[in-house]
Amino acid sequence: MSSDDGTGDVERYRYLAEVTESLTQSLDTGTTADQLARLVVPVLADWATVTLLAGDGAPGRSARAHRDPRRLDDVDTYLAGRVTAPRDQAALASALASGEPVQLERIEADLGPESLPQGPVRAAWERLDPRSSLFVPLQARGSGFGVLSLVRCGDRPPAGPADVALAVEVARRGALALDNARLYGRQLRAAETLQHSLLTPPPQPPGLEVAVRYRPAVSQHLVGGDWYDAFPRPDGTTVLVIGDVAGHGVEAAAAMAQLRSAVRTLAYDSPDGPARTLDRVDRVLAGLHVGTLATALVAHLAPAPGGSGRLLRWSSAGHLPPLVLGADDAVRLLETPPERLLGTDEPGLRRDHEAAIAPGETLVLVTDGLVEVGRQGIDEGLAAAAEALSGLSGLAADALCDRLLTRALPGRTDDDVAVLAVRVLPG
Template identity: 85%
Template structure:
């Protein structure tokens, strides 16, 4: 961290601008609230304080998350011991409340060297306080969009003098920039939770019709801005067929999750009791999207697993794809085949064209596997390479139940952190 230069007022001002630019650039690197709070605490140490904490309030006004930093990493354990073990801190609580309510910094230029037992219990907590040796503190509110939601606490220790007017003004500006960054992260996190909640509420457990074993998996993207568009669905029709759907809405976040919910409901409704096959369902969905001006683009695959015809346990799989990845079939011996068909347009694309149904027999012991592109394109592989990798990972898993097969497939293909949503739907013919 740069310190003020000694070449007069102009040099001090340049250094201040450089420091504030560094603060702004660092705090805009992440939309994760915890990461941004940690970064803010580190940015003010040691320039403005020997020890700093960032305290963020929860939505109901109760204490929420916090972050801390110390100029001496060896004293972080003392900071943690003090923060976790103090019984009460009436002086600090009053200063925090005053800063939040007034929107102005609260400066305590002298701290009592020997606090009473109501604030510091004997033992490790008092020993930590003595090691830290705090002498003054500055509480600066964190605000954005007209409301306060946290406090930046700056503590100076030992023989370091209290902050002067210039440092107080600089701390206020740092807190202003930090407040904007943290509020953006909080709002983005709230949006992400809405998208995840909406998506998970729609990804329901599959049915288990006689003669079939169904399993599904969904893994959200680790990156906060990539959640929202993948879905699966499975349900029975009155004619005895089991309908399978998998798809991926173009886009991410709350908008994609809302579009996914709308599209999933449309496909489910139109596929349930219509005499149409999968291609007819997709055609009807296209008409709905166009007629209602929904403006959603998505890949989707609709499949019917037909009931046995009475001559044996063999099933017929009938499917149609709107630009989605082809189905995979794992045979009873562990081999995998890809049911590739000529590509057809995505849902929501305003282009003429006839959708087609395709059929194949599914024998007892075979497993149909449908996936989204988050599984195929992991590691930035192209589609052909990714499909080959997924097929290779499926090979030899025919003895596993459908649930265990999905888990093993994800373990073999995905890293611990994935950059895109992943949905998997597996159907074993018994």
């Protein structure tokens, strides 16, 4: 990729633009490493590996590519079976320590039995026929975390100064993309850890059977702020909460944690009904400048006065309406006039609504990931959810949740999903 008439510079810039564009397509570390290995073959090497270090400095995950796909099995056999490669290890360590590329202009045909055990590993090495190698450190934001290894085979000469400079630039761009993916992965793991730590097992109050489910989105970067909660109040009322914070990732998970804690604290020992609790949550969000926008539904489930079953009292801040599965398998939707979301500045009173839940009936609360499958509308999605519930009245709450998710979500979804089901036990 060099020329005295300037053609080489044009090709170089075009190649680097392709590298940058390709490496910004994903925020998954493994995918980005695979892409980097493929991009340098055959332009800079016949065979390449990307080695990323684990947190303790030991080799972690890696990627590889070969200009001839038929030789990938040989690459894998060699990488998995080599015992040690003293010169390679020293060169790799030197590249990491110095931050500069290290070149081996000549690789011995026989590294010795301590590096190449007899059998498939040695045979793979001989078929690969490596003749020279270049180790380029992967560094970003002042930290070295891996090495790009470029191997040339057969009659191909070692990399010259122009190729070394190009490899350094490719490694620089690759390192930045990989570091972005690593940082984003850490954020996602933190979000998932925070979210799962808050989605605790539900209580089992006398006469009720409570089950919950959380299913993350198919794409990790869509991990959001869906949550559920269920807890008993001192007066014997069971409080049920389900909600969805706007946004995705760490910010949404952190906002969800704040909001969940606020709802739980304000609802626990207060005589207020659900609507009053949501009003108080709104004041907390505004007063503390949390800046969170969310839907939420707060419900109280208490023994029905003078009779069997339970009295459901609820208020919804822009959330999906509750569904009730009857003992006869009929599903009714407890629709109410829409009210404002949490975190908005719009004025307006919130209202409590009531419904009786008879013995043998199951109350089901869900987030929009369950009803907006395939980008269908809310009304269509609620109808589909009701159809998925139909016929499940004989199941325990846990089994009902599993069957509902299987029916409504045959595959993974583009949004996370929370489900809270409460069955009023007969008798």
